[in-house]
Amino acid sequence: MKVTVIGSGYVGLIAALGFGIKNNKVICVDKNKEKIKNLKKGIPIIYEKELDNYLKKCIEDKKITFSTDIKKGIRESNIIFIAVGTPPLNNGEVDMTQVKEVIRDISKYINEYKVVVNKSTVPIGTQKYMKRMLNNEGISNEYFDVVSNPEFLREGKAFEDFFNTDRIVIGYDSEKAKGVMGKLYKNFNRKIVYTNPETAELIKYASNGFLATKISFINEIANLCDEIGGNVEDISYALGLDKRISPLFLNAGIGFGGSCFPKDTKALVKIGEKYGVDFNIIKSTINVNNKQRIIPIKKLLNYYKDISGKIISVLGLTFKPGTDDIRESPAIYIINELIKNKAKVKCYDPNVSKTIKDKYPQIEYCNNLYDTFTNSSCAIFCTEWEEFSKLDLFKLKAKMKEPLIIDGRNIFNYEHIKKAKIKYFAIGRGYI
Numbered sequence: 127m128k129v130t131v132i133g134s135g136y137v138g139l140i141a142a143l144g145f146g147i148k149n150n151k152v153i154c155v156d157k158n159k160e161k162i163k164n165l166k167k168g169i170p171i172i173y174e175k176e177l178d179n180y181l182k183k184c185i186e187d188k189k190i191t192f193s194t195d196i197k198k199g200i201r202e203s204n205i206i207f208i209a210v211g212t213p214p215l216n217n218g219e220v221d222m223t224q225v226k227e228v229i230r231d232i233s234k235y236i237n238e239y240k241v242v243v244n245k246s247t248v249p250i251g252t253q254k255y256m257k258r259m260l261n262n263e264g265i266s267n268e269y270f271d272v273v274s275n276p277e278f279l280r281e282g283k284a285f286e287d288f289f290n291t292d293r294i295v296i297g298y299d300s301e302k303a304k305g306v307m308g309k310l311y312k313n314f315n316r317k318i319v320y321t322n323p324e325t326a327e328l329i330k331y332a333s334n335g336f337l338a339t340k341i342s343f344i345n346e347i348a349n350l351c352d353e354i355g356g357n358v359e360d361i362s363y364a365l366g367l368d369k370r371i372s373p374l375f376l377n378a379g380i381g382f383g384g385s386c387f388p389k390d391t392k393a394l395v396k397i398g399e400k401y402g403v404d405f406n407i408i409k410s411t412i413n414v415n416n417k418q419r420i421i422p423i424k425k426l427l428n429y430y431k432d433i434s435g436k437i438i439s440v441l442g443l444t445f446k447p448g449t450d451d452i453r454e455s456p457a458i459y460i461i462n463e464l465i466k467n468k469a470k471v472k473c474y475d476p477n478v479s480k481t482i483k484d485k486y487p488q489i490e491y492c493n494n495l496y497d498t499f500t501n502s503s504c505a506i507f508c509t510e511w512e513e514f515s516k517l518d519l520f521k522l523k524a525k526m527k528e529p530l531i532i533d534g535r536n537i538f539n540y541e542h543i544k545k546a547k548i549k550y551f552a553i554g555r556g557y558i
């Protein structure tokens with residue numbers, strides 16, 4: 127089928143390549159000339175596993191073209207995916223400027239029937255709003271249908287999630303559009319949930335809200351474990367054995383970050399407010415997470431009382447392993463607190479983007495993992511990168527001024543820590 131994806135950000139680019147791999151003819155449009163120039167040359171513009179291979183394959187097989195020409199993108203395909211940014215506004219609501227701009231372009235260039243599909247995470251009611259906008263621009267209903275098809279990708283596992291998703295959600299209000307979408311996804315062989323557009327829009331928020339709640343829940347259990355001498359990992363394991371609960375998303379730690387959970391939980395509260403529904407559970411999920419991400423600071427100050435002038439090492443800056451994304455990363459909140467408490471911060475991350483260096487010029491970046499520990503009074507581990515679990519703890523201890531580890535992601539095997547005689551605090555491992 128002929129598919130255009132507008133927006134070559136995370137969701138847009140993965141979807142464009144994914145549909146290309148599934149044998150569709152794809153045009154990926156972005157107004158950013160630099161991005162398109164690089165993509166045409168096969169240069170991946172974001173960090174994601176397998177992206178370079180899929181990009182190369184789609185270009186070689188002529189399954190994808192990249193363009194800044196939105197008119198061409200709209201005219202030459204029958205399915206137009208909108209995957210532009212929907213960043214949060216300061217008040218927690220969603221900024222729809224880019225979506226509105228695309229709708230205006232569609233109304234300008236539309237030449238025959240199109241299915242316009244919303245992939246961006248947008249407020250409830252957006253499908254209806256988009257239809258109204260197109261009508262107000264003089265486009266009658268026979269020229270288009272608008273469908274909601276939310277995306278559930280995880281960074282670092284995006285292609286795996288795209289091709290093997292647990293479910294495809296399609297919110298539609300016309301049989302014609304349902305048929306087109308069904309045909310597009312036929313060879314995915316995944317479960318498809320057909321529903322009305324409002325429900326589809328809410329499924330995305332409900333899914334992210336629920337997963338975020340699972341994390342905050344286990345983190346509160348972990349905090350209790352620390353007080354009572356419990357073991358949160360055994361609790362997660364036992365909970366996960368109950369099929370009604372599932373073992374996933376029960377890893378205790380310093381909370382969730384990234385571009386989705388923090389944004390979507392806040393948006394869900396706002397959506398609730400708009401319709402007079404008080405989302406107490408989601409509000410608590412957010413509050414627990416706000417406290418959880420700076421728990422290492424609480425443990426650190428409890429131990430030293432004053433950390434001014436002390437060298438503190440922060441290991442892992444991204445919000446999770448397998449990405450270069452530092453948006454809403456707990457590590458950033460920890461660094462801010464360390465700076466506030468006048469500590470000297472040394473950082474290491476195997477994959478961090480350069481942007482953080484511009485943002486925090488006062489902190490020291492180490493290119494070598496072991497250099498991060500030199501003269502340090504505490505090493506705080508914020509991301510469970512694989513190389514951290516393989517650290518030589520004796521070498522680490524020899525480099526440190528005072529051997530203290532705060533393990534924000536429960537990375538280390540306690541027997542190894544004990545052998546190296548390092549003071550150690552973790553999350554919910556109160557039995558140690």
Ligand code: UDX
Nearest residue numbers: 277278279280281375376377381382383384386445446
């Ligand atoms: C998430 C959703 O999983 C995905 O379906 C949606 O489309 C976008 O948001 P992502 O933000 O890429 O994906 O990361 P995810 O792997 O879900 O992790 C989010 C955060 O939760 C990370 O900071 C991670 O460290 C944290 N997390 C996850 C935990 O603290 N414990 C867990 O058990 C799982």
